[in-house]
Amino acid sequence: MTDPFARNTALNTAFPPDDGPAAAPSGNPDDTPDGSAPHRRTGSAGLLFLAEALTDIRTTGALAPSGRRLSGLLAEPVLRQAGHRPLTVLEVGAGTGPVTRLLLDALGEGSSLDVIESNPRFAARLRALTEAHPGQAYARVRETRIEHWHPDHHYDVIVSGLPFTNFDPAQVGTVMEHLLTLLKPGGTLTYFAYLGTARARRLFSSAAEARRHRAVEAVLAGYRERCRAGSRTAWANLPPARAWWLRTCPAAAVSPPATDW
Numbered sequence: 001m002t003d004p005f006a007r008n009t010a011l012n013t014a015f016p017p018d019d020g021p022a023a024a025p026s027g028n029p030d031d032t033p034d035g036s037a038p039h040r041r042t043g044s045a046g047l048l049f050l051a052e053a054l055t056d057i058r059t060t061g062a063l064a065p066s067g068r069r070l071s072g073l074l075a076e077p078v079l080r081q082a083g084h085r086p087l088t089v090l091e092v093g094a095g096t097g098p099v100t101r102l103l104l105d106a107l108g109e110g111s112s113l114d115v116i117e118s119n120p121r122f123a124a125r126l127r128a129l130t131e132a133h134p135g136q137a138y139a140r141v142r143e144t145r146i147e148h149w150h151p152d153h154h155y156d157v158i159v160s161g162l163p164f165t166n167f168d169p170a171q172v173g174t175v176m177e178h179l180l181t182l183l184k185p186g187g188t189l190t191y192f193a194y195l196g197t198a199r200a201r202r203l204f205s206s207a208a209e210a211r212r213h214r215a216v217e218a219v220l221a222g223y224r225e226r227c228r229a230g231s232r233t234a235w236a237n238l239p240p241a242r243a244w245w246l247r248t249c250p251a252a253a254v255s256p257p258a259t260d261w
Helices: 008-014 040-055 068-081 098-106 120-132 169-181 197-204 207-226
Strands: 088-092 112-116 138-142 155-160 183-194 228-234 241-247
Touching (some): 068 155, 098 120, 112 120, 207 228
Parallel strands (some): 088 155, 112 138
Antiparallel strands (some): 183 241
8 A cells, every 4th residue: 555644645546535435344333334324323422422512612622523534534544554463552532432433443453442531421432332342452441631641652553533723722732742752653643623614713703713723723734744744635524624644753843832822
């Protein structure tokens, strides 16, 4: 398979087109092969996510979980490597588990998955998911913030579902630096960003909120410029989103931004 990090143009041969359909993963209880008749548990996950979003949209980040296309793009580095060797994987901000299910399906014997989720109701659902899953990988769920997670090992792949554009820029820098310290040399960090949010905040939010959003985007752009980066867009997601893969990031690549944004 073509290395998606070599050049963005290489992504066209490494992955399906942005608008192409994404096959449902086998063993996923919330998906069907054609996507036309989702299992009723999809509705329960969506309702739970919506309820939490209405309670605290800042930390939830959206009104619905990531769709299959975006979930597949975030999990791609694991899906590409899992059949060849055991992997250590960290998922941060897993929500109701759409990416978690893909990871559990893909990871085999000798692999491990740590799932970090600060929302107690999401964490409870994730524990039930990991305990019921028949996969061979060792999986554990921790109800905590990623800044408080200090394991005694590093990860081949880190998948972030955190809504970075809802955070303060200094917090984004702190979290990104922490994630990079947890990554093995040559490992991959994936995260996503919704499209069109900057324009929406300019139109519908205060000037201060628009400045905060621009500052966050600048922090993330700094990491993409300094790391070996690739991306794909999930146009079918609601809302559309771009998944980013970062690899070979120098230590302390970007200093945390000043707070006077």
